[in-house]
Amino acid sequence: VLDIRKMYAQTGQFTYDPGFTSTASCESALTYIDGDEGVLLHRGYPIGQLAEQSSFMEVSYLLLNGELPSQDELTGFTNTITRHTMLHEQLSTFYRGFRRDAHPMAIMCGVVGALSAFYHDSTDINDPVQRRIASHRLIAKMPTIAAMAYKYSVGQPFVYPDNSLSYTGNFLKMTFGVPAEDYEVIPAVERAMDRIFILHADHEQNASTSTVRLAGSSGANPFACIAAGIACLWGPAHGGANEAALNMLREIGTPDRIQHYIDRAKDKNDPFRLMGFGHRVYKNYDPRATVMQSTVREVFDALKVNDPLFETALRLEEIALSDPYFAEKKLFPNVDFYSGIILSAIGFPTTMFTALFALARTVGWVAQWNEMISDPAQKIGRPRQLYTGPTQRDYVPLSQR
Numbered sequence: 001v002l003d004i005r006k007m008y009a010q011t012g013q014f015t016y017d018p019g020f021t022s023t024a025s026c027e028s029a030l031t032y033i034d035g036d037e038g039v040l041l042h043r044g045y046p047i048g049q050l051a052e053q054s055s056f057m058e059v060s061y062l063l064l065n066g067e068l069p070s071q072d073e074l075t076g077f078t079n080t081i082t083r084h085t086m087l088h089e090q091l092s093t094f095y096r097g098f099r100r101d102a103h104p105m106a107i108m109c110g111v112v113g114a115l116s117a118f119y120h121d122s123t124d125i126n127d128p129v130q131r132r133i134a135s136h137r138l139i140a141k142m143p144t145i146a147a148m149a150y151k152y153s154v155g156q157p158f159v160y161p162d163n164s165l166s167y168t169g170n171f172l173k174m175t176f177g178v179p180a181e182d183y184e185v186i187p188a189v190e191r192a193m194d195r196i197f198i199l200h201a202d203h204e205q206n207a208s209t210s211t212v213r214l215a216g217s218s219g220a221n222p223f224a225c226i227a228a229g230i231a232c233l234w235g236p237a238h239g240g241a242n243e244a245a246l247n248m249l250r251e252i253g254t255p256d257r258i259q260h261y262i263d264r265a266k267d268k269n270d271p272f273r274l275m276g277f278g279h280r281v282y283k284n285y286d287p288r289a290t291v292m293q294s295t296v297r298e299v300f301d302a303l304k305v306n307d308p309l310f311e312t313a314l315r316l317e318e319i320a321l322s323d324p325y326f327a328e329k330k331l332f333p334n335v336d337f338y339s340g341i342i343l344s345a346i347g348f349p350t351t352m353f354t355a356l357f358a359l360a361r362t363v364g365w366v367a368q369w370n371e372m373i374s375d376p377a378q379k380i381g382r383p384r385q386l387y388t389g390p391t392q393r394d395y396v397p398l399s400q401r
């Protein structure tokens with residue numbers, strides 16, 4: 001109590017808000033969410049329109065620069081990103097230091113953090129030119145880093161970037177191709193993947209983005225900040241939910257077993273939650289889940305597959321949404337509920353799901369980091385606390401305890 005009074009005296013205000021449910025940490029012009037209405041806008045543009053009509057490169061440009069590019073600007077930006085896709089050759093040695101069964105996210109945390117030891121010419125955060133180069137490097141190299149993490153985890157040789165391909169086509173080739181062999185990018189899969197990247201590009205002050213901003217507020221270099229974001233994203237309540245959602249659907253298996261899991265999710269004595277359901281901000285259908293659901297069918301048609309888990313997922317959604325528990329708590333499918341089914345159909349193992357999220361979210365992290373550094377009101381992030389420990393007491397020598 002003494003602590004609160006002191007703080008109030010110092011600052012004129014004090015709030016205790018665990019989880020930051022009602023505290024804004026910054027101003028931002030990037031992304032707007034109306035969770036009650038299920039609205040998500042990037043620089044004012046609805047996510048549905050961007051997902052249907054735009055490309056990940058264009059959305060990246062939009063997030064970084066504030067406006068949609070002209071054709072020349074888009075070509076210039078895409079060329080710049082393409083020029084930075086290679087990794088320093090020495091980094092392949094770094095990969096080889098990991099255990100062969102390392103989780104791709106463990107490798108990504110390490111490799112992205114290590115970029116700051118390789119690109120000394122873009123770590124001065126006070127130089128706008130260096131900041132821009134670092135931003136481009138991070139966006140460009142993330143597909144290479146993620147694909148190499150995958151290749152390493154399955155014991156296959158690395159595939160170098162093919163810069164004649166699109167950002168997303170190149171990633172698919174580096175992931176599923178074999179060195180010196182032709183790899184045919186299936187346009188519908190490339191389009192679906194690009195759309196998944198758009199859907200994950202930014203989402204205002206989520207846990208990983210807040211982590212990037214907090215790390216960056218101390219002046220840490222951008223590679224270190226993005227590595228911090230990757231570490232935060234890994235958790236099952238955040239980016240790890242897409243992996244957990246597909247594992248859950250596999251465990252449920254057939255529609256006849258759904259009710260049992262719904263009952264478990266409602267049971268206060270059972271820690272089980274429906275993964276891919278619920279969101280801190282959306283108290284309505286996550287607009288990204290709508291696009292994701294329609295993309296499932298497109299990918300199935302293109303690949304001529306039909307995963308019965310999709311039927312299980314649709315039925316699960318239907319049962320949950322008609323259940324008073326979920327209605328009362330406003331729990332709807334989030335972006336992660338259907339994404340795993342698509343990624344699995346394309347051929348990604350579940351361990352890669354969160355790495356793909358990190359790849360796409362890098363543009364949001366980088367844009368938010370740049371916005372923070374350029375903000376004159378920016379200062380080091382330093383939350384206060386509500387002290388609950390003992391009041392002052394005298395030290396007791398060891399012999400007397």
Ligand code: ACO
Binds near residue numbers: 236239272281
């Ligand atoms: N299944 C069952 N019940 C749930 C679920 C769920 N998925 N999510 C929330 N609830 C219940 C909670 O038990 C709680 O009930 P109570 O009020 O009786 O205690 C109530 O709804 C509110 O839940 P909180 O955990 O307080 O809400 P919060 O905003 O902190 O959590 C979160 C949001 C973490 C996303 C949560 O809904 C969850 O764990 N979902 C499953 C994991 C998931 O899908 N994460 C992905 C999020 S999107 C993203 O990161 C891209």
